[in-house]
Amino acid sequence: MDITVTTRAYYLSPAYLLIIVVSVGFIYQLIRNQEYKNTLLSSTIIGIIITLLLVPLDNLMYFFFHMGKFVALVILGGFLAVGFKKLRIMNETENFYAFLEDESEGHRKWWSSESPRSQAIAICSASLLGIVLIISTVCLLNPAESSVLLGLNFDPSNGFVNAGYTDNGEMIVFVANNTTQCILNGSSEVNATVRISSSDLGIYNQEIPLDTRNRFIYKLEIPKNVSIIKITLNATKSGKKNRSIKFFIKKQ
Known part of the structure; x- marks a missing residue:
């Protein structure tokens, strides 16, 4: 699911x-x-x-x-x-x-x-x-400015187990304890730019390319000695407000 x-x-x-x-x-x-x-x-x-x-x-x-x-x-x-x-x-x-x-x-x-x-x-x-x-x-x-579309799927076949929320209301997604790699996939819209950042992984505003259907796939390498990482995805597009998704990936 x-x-x-x-x-x-x-x-x-x-x-x-x-x-x-x-x-x-x-x-x-x-x-x-x-x-x-x-x-x-x-x-x-x-x-x-x-x-x-x-x-x-x-x-x-x-x-x-x-x-x-x-x-x-x-x-x-x-x-x-x-x-x-x-x-x-x-x-x-x-x-x-x-x-x-x-x-x-x-x-x-x-x-x-x-x-x-x-x-x-x-x-x-x-x-x-x-x-x-x-x-x-x-x-x-001054028409109401809409936000750029940004969606994200956590497919169990890509290494994810389940999801929940922290005490601060932030989303947290769990992976198996021995997981060293998982795959993020999601979607945006035409002419949008999607970037990923994670100080825990040394990733800063790295652009993720979109395919012809405006979907993206990003492979995350999770170090063995890291139990939880914070990730931020940002989508930008000229003429629209930026959209971001912030979440944690935690080993269990």
Whole structure:
């Protein structure tokens, strides 16, 4: 019976990250502010703080791009929070166009003639539309990066007995006590590079060639005086995240 090891990777989608940022602005401004114009300064500060926490400073253009995006998202979240309050406070009569850039007096008259409920619904709808457009644009420009495929089989015919896990949750594969050689076989994908490392065996980033079916075979020589060895397999491919499998081979 073959023992097969596969690895899975989960990444936070850009859409979820942006929703979280909007939620931060929404919750903060829901507690604090009653007017749209009062959300601008605090939302800008929150957006800058989020950028400093999440974005490295090694690329300034990348940093400022995310700063502008996060500030805009927190502001939108704040507008949603204040709009939500307006829907619940129907007797409130505030002048909403103080912070808006109206193109004509006619627009001002139309906006001020609307009820607080209609104004709040309009603001919420515009904010939601802006959030959808930003999320869609970011997801198109920054698609979730997948990881390169890497699989590994421990076939008993190649010297392996069984497998388990250490106390630290690391995989351990057993071989017979008199074993001095075993064979690793696995698979990756087209144009991937697979490398093996083991300080116990004096192997450092040695490349393992793939055949036409993207499979590989590697023969391990196990010294007689070594009872346990640690091995790391890495798969890399341009445009994808690296994938690695770490495990122990132990004599029993």
